[in-house]
Amino acid sequence: MTVEPAPALAEAAAAVGRFREDLDRLTREIGHRVVGQAEIIEGVVAALLAGGHVLLEGVPGLGKTLLVKTLAEALDLSFARVQFTPDLMPADVVGTNMIVESGGERRFEFQRGPIFANLVLADEINRATPKTQSALLEAMQEQSVTVSKQTYPLAPPFFVLATQNPIEMEGTYPLPEAQLDRFFFKLRVELPGNDELHAILDRTTGAVDPVVRPVLGRARLLELRDLVRQVPVARPIQDYAVRLVEATHPARSAVPSVRKLVRYGSSPRGAQAVILAAKIRALSDGRFAPSFEDVRRSAAPALRHRVLLNFEGEAEGVSTDAVLAEILGALPEVK
Amino acid sequence: MTETDELLRALRGIRRRARGLAALEGFVAGAAAGLAAFALGAAAWRARGAAVPWRLATLAGVGAAVLGAAVAAARPLTLSRCARLLDAALDRGGPPADRVLSALSFAATEAPLARAAVADALARARRCAPALVAPARRPRGLTALAGAALALVVVGGWPARAPGARRDATRPLADAPEARLRVAAEALAAERAEVVAAAEAAEQTGDVDLRALAREARTTLDALAEGALGRGQALDRLTSLAARAKEAADETAGAQAALRAAGKALDGTAATRALGHALGGDDADARERALDALASRAEASDGARDAIANALGAAASSVGGEAGGDESPAGPEGRRRLNREREASQGATGDGGHASSSERRLEKLRRDLDDAAARCRGGAAECAKRLRDESGGLRDASRQAARTAERRRLENAVRQLRERLRRGDLDEGSTERRFSRVARGEARPSRGGAKGERGGAKGERGGEASSEGEGAISDEAGGGEGGEEVFTDEPGGESAAEASEGSSTGGGASAGEEGAAVAGNGVGHEAGGEPLGAGATPPTRGHEREVRVRSSAGPTRSEVIEASARRGFAARDYVRVFDDYQPVVEEALSSGAVPEGRRYVVRRYFQLIRPRAASRAP
Numbered sequence: 014m015t016v017e018p019a020p021a022l023a024e025a026a027a028a029v030g031r032f033r034e035d036l037d038r039l040t041r042e043i044g045h046r047v048v049g050q051a052e053i054i055e056g057v058v059a060a061l062l063a064g065g066h067v068l069l070e071g072v073p074g075l076g077k078t079l080l081v082k083t084l085a086e087a088l089d090l091s092f093a094r095v096q097f098t099p100d101l102m103p104a105d106v107v108g109t110n111m112i113v114e115s116g117g118e119r120r121f122e123f124q125r126g127p128i129f130a131n132l133v134l135a136d137e138i139n140r141a142t143p144k145t146q147s148a149l150l151e152a153m154q155e156q157s158v159t160v161s162k163q164t165y166p167l168a169p170p171f172f173v174l175a176t177q178n179p180i181e182m183e184g185t186y187p188l189p190e191a192q193l194d195r196f197f198f199k200l201r202v203e204l205p206g207n208d209e210l211h212a213i214l215d216r217t218t219g220a221v222d223p224v225v226r227p228v229l230g231r232a233r234l235l236e237l238r239d240l241v242r243q244v245p246v247a248r249p250i251q252d253y254a255v256r257l258v259e260a261t262h263p264a265r266s267a268v269p270s271v272r273k274l275v276r277y278g279s280s281p282r283g284a285q286a287v288i289l290a291a292k293i294r295a296l297s298d299g300r301f302a303p304s305f306e307d308v309r310r311s312a313a314p315a316l317r318h319r320v321l322l323n324f325e326g327e328a329e330g331v332s333t334d335a336v337l338a339e340i341l342g343a344l345p346e347v348k
Numbered sequence: 349m350t351e352t353d354e355l356l357r358a359l360r361g362i363r364r365r366a367r368g369l370a371a372l373e374g375f376v377a378g379a380a381a382g383l384a385a386f387a388l389g390a391a392a393w394r395a396r397g398a399a400v401p402w403r404l405a406t407l408a409g410v411g412a413a414v415l416g417a418a419v420a421a422a423r424p425l426t427l428s429r430c431a432r433l434l435d436a437a438l439d440r441g442g443p444p445a446d447r448v449l450s451a452l453s454f455a456a457t458e459a460p461l462a463r464a465a466v467a468d469a470l471a472r473a474r475r476c477a478p479a480l481v482a483p484a485r486r487p488r489g490l491t492a493l494a495g496a497a498l499a500l501v502v503v504g505g506w507p508a509r510a511p512g513a514r515r516d517a518t519r520p521l522a523d524a525p526e527a528r529l530r531v532a533a534e535a536l537a538a539e540r541a542e543v544v545a546a547a548e549a550a551e552q553t554g555d556v557d558l559r560a561l562a563r564e565a566r567t568t569l570d571a572l573a574e575g576a577l578g579r580g581q582a583l584d585r586l587t588s589l590a591a592r593a594k595e596a597a598d599e600t601a602g603a604q605a606a607l608r609a610a611g612k613a614l615d616g617t618a619a620t621r622a623l624g625h626a627l628g629g630d631d632a633d634a635r636e637r638a639l640d641a642l643a644s645r646a647e648a649s650d651g652a653r654d655a656i657a658n659a660l661g662a663a664a665s666s667v668g669g670e671a672g673g674d675e676s677p678a679g680p681e682g683r684r685r686l687n688r689e690r691e692a693s694q695g696a697t698g699d700g701g702h703a704s705s706s707e708r709r710l711e712k713l714r715r716d717l718d719d720a721a722a723r724c725r726g727g728a729a730e731c732a733k734r735l736r737d738e739s740g741g742l743r744d745a746s747r748q749a750a751r752t753a754e755r756r757r758l759e760n761a762v763r764q765l766r767e768r769l770r771r772g773d774l775d776e777g778s779t780e781r782r783f784s785r786v787a788r789g790e791a792r793p794s795r796g797g798a799k800g801e802r803g804g805a806k807g808e809r810g811g812e813a814s815s816e817g818e819g820a821i822s823d824e825a826g827g828g829e830g831g832e833e834v835f836t837d838e839p840g841g842e843s844a845a846e847a848s849e850g851s852s853t854g855g856g857a858s859a860g861e862e863g864a865a866v867a868g869n870g871v872g873h874e875a876g877g878e879p880l881g882a883g884a885t886p887p888t889r890g891h892e893r894e895v896r897v898r899s900s901a902g903p904t905r906s907e908v909i910e911a912s913a914r915r916g917f918a919a920r921d922y923v924r925v926f927d928d929y930q931p932v933v934e935e936a937l938s939s940g941a942v943p944e945g946r947r948y949v950v951r952r953y954f955q956l957i958r959p960r961a962a963s964r965a966p
Contacts, residue, residue, distance in 0.1 A: 022468060024460065025461050026464060243461050245459055245462040245465065247446070247452070247453035248453045250450065298445075300445055300447070301450075301461045301462075301464045301468060302446075302450035302451075302454070302462075304445045304447075305444065305446055306444050347428065
């Protein structure tokens with residue numbers, strides 16, 4: 014069904030249309046190199062547009078690093094990768110003051126760390142000590158770095174994509190709940206299917222290396238971010254998101270499994286993430302406002318790392334995704 | 349007119365139509381309810397032999413229909429609800445977008461995208477007529493209305509029954525024979541193992557009473573397995589058997605207490621300290637050896653013999669205190685007289701046979717110790733002979749005391765079986781039976797209806813609690829105990845069938861299937877496999893699909909225990925540990941450390957984790 018362009022509609026429709034085109038171009042370009050993983054790409058791009066950061070969880074070799082590198086190339090942004098290890102120090106991430114000699118005199122000069130890139134891949138973040146983790150996470154929150162009382166702002170867009178391996182947990186430092194909360198999305202990278210594996214082999218074992226061209230500049234990306242913030246949300250939809258977040262709290266939830274299996278529910282940051290992600294979904298679908306379905310589809314990646322299971326939940330091997338699915342099944346759209 | 353006004357007008361049009369349709373539905377539903385109520389009243393009239401007032405029937409039908417229509421039409425229908433109806437019509441066949449609902453919220457917002465959202469929703473709403481949003485359909489109560497009308501016609505045309513033809517309601521119905529209860533043999537395995545152990549112990553110790561009790565218990569178990577008993581009969585029989593087993597255990601427990609009292613008295617003298625220790629312990633052989641050693645010592649030394657005589661006298665007094673209580677003021681003679689009087693009165697009333705028998709034994713022990721003390725004061729040979737006498741009181745009491753544990757075990761087993769029967773755990777369809785079948789691989793856990801079945805089971809048990817809690821057959825605190833859900837009060841225990849399925853949804857075999865496949869390969873001192881079956885998906889945190897949380901039904905603790913037990917996780921080391929633990933548990937249970945209502949749970953737990961016969965083999 015096509016919509017007749019009304020005067021008020023024309024300009025907004027054009028803006029939304031451009032947003033959609035840019036997004037399609039970006040995902041298509043990433044798709045030249047990354048096979049499948051449509052949900053992950055969609056989630057990463059959504060977090061980028063919302064100004065959030067992403068925690069990717071998956072076993073090694075699923076293309077997490079490739080995805081971020083490809084994204085950086087497609088966006089024409091600076092990219093840095095930090096491999097987190099137990100002996101990595103905060104200064105290795107944020108940078109440090111070094112003595113330099115010029116013109117016969119010595120002075121301190123700040124050597125910027127890899128965090129000063131637009132896109133930072135924090136690989137295996139849970140292998141670093143909490144001290145180093147918190148240095149990165151503080152920068153993620155404040156969008157700036159302070160070294161020796163001097164504050165250095167990070168150039169926007171600043172996007173951190175952290176990865177962690179769910180197996181081989183020995184010798185790791187799992188991120189504390191407060192730090193997990195700073196990630197906009199937690200995405201789970203699944204093993205590709207049979208057809209996708211064939212496509213991966215075709216692309217990676219052949220002579221031709223797929224080339225990724227920059228399709229979106231820094232300025233346009235910031236414009237898209239502004240547009241996302243302008244999307245209005247209907248009160249009933251926002252109320253649904255609020256009730257959804259409330260329902261993750263055992264003290265306020267009417268869902269039996271939440272009361273039985275959950276220790277703490279999501280923070281207000283979770284609600285913010287759900288609404289922002291819903292807005293991006295609406296825009297990418299060519300709509301002017303998010304729907305209940307958008308909220309529902311954003312719930313799992315935005316809340317799965319913000320809902321903490323209690324001992325019973327952990328012991329029973331219940332996943333937070335399953336708890337969220339039950340909440341979504343039980344929560345009426347309108348009160 | 350602004351776009352918002354136009355949108356609101358469209359929504360109001362939808363509301364009017366929806367109200368009209370609701371009124372029609374209410375009309376039909378009201379008419380059906382009115383006619384159904386009148387049909388009931390008419391049936392009562394016909395039963396009394398009166399004619400049906402048809403005019404009243406018509407009035408009732410019409411009145412109820414109008415009332416129903418008015419109520420349905422007056423029901424609040426918000427514009428938001430209408431917007432959702434319109435959205436549903438617009439999004440038919442595609443993903444829901446909630447455009448109209450959003451636009452309704454943006455009525456007062458001037459932001460460009462909000463205005464665009466309103467314009468977009470209006471443009472779409474214009475193409476959707478109210479008839480598409482709220483289509484006319486056949487009223488839902490039409491079938492009920494036809495049914496009620498038919499019922500009314502049938503009742504009206506039915507011949508009136510003469511008042512005298514009514515059945516005499518005061519005449520009691522014939523007693524229905526009690527339904528037989530057949531219990532699967534494997535469900536009784538734990539109790540059967542206890543009975544076999546009791547029978548073997550009875551043969552070894554020559555305990556005639558225990559042998560008779562074990563035989564009767566085995567007969568009852570056979571009858572239950574063959575379905576020869578009704579529930580009530582079985583409960584009666586088990587109650588009686590449990591009472592007799594308790595009597596038997598109490599009887600020998602008295603001897604044990606007396607021995608301990610004597611042991612404490614003998615402990616004070618160096619010459620008899622070893623015997624005192626042995627009497628205070630549970631080892632019958634050690635007691636025999638200590639008595640022989642004491643006899644040898646009495647032969648060897650006159651000084652020691654005097655000390656032994658004094659200690660035995662003191663022990664006799666202690667045993668006397670145990671038998672008659674310290675309140676007896678008249679000394680040994682007076683106590684004996686009182687005992688004779690008590691025995692005479694009990695003999696006259698015909699009860700208290702057990703009490704008198706127990707007291708007689710204690711009195712015999714006391715006399716025997718007195719006698720032994722007197723002989724030890726006389727001469728070495730006589731003293732040693734008395735101490736070595738096989739039929740002596742101490743040796744007899746020692747043999748009696750050694751029987752206490754087995755008798756108590758049998759009592760507990762019978763009592764536990766009665767509890768399981770009373771709680772319905774052995775009934776067909778009970779959680780325990782269902783899980784056992786699934787675990788044996790005879791049945792697949794089914795999702796449909798599991799909850800319903802369970803609700804029924806709960807209700808039945810609740811009923812039992814109220815009817816049996818104060819009943820004659822319950823000599824324990826039955827009030828609150830009857831309604832307890834042993835297999836379901838654990839976290840995550842919605843229903844065993846559901847839980848079993850929940851555990852198997854990840855592709856793994858269900859508990860029992862896994863257990864049945866590898867029965868007996870486990871060991872007790874090292875980590876076993878996944879008790880409920882391994883999942884088919886890789887064990888990564890990214891593939892957590894093993895538990896279906898929609899039903900909140902992970903495997904309950906009882907299922908994990910049951911499944912592990914079926915795999916035969918016990919080895920010889922485990923048997924030793926279990927045998928050490930179980931008496932301690934029984935002691936804690938009998939000392940009141942565990943509330944009465946929870947003892948069944950503890951005993952059932954230990955029944956489930958008992959070492960199986962295979963693991964007892966060397």
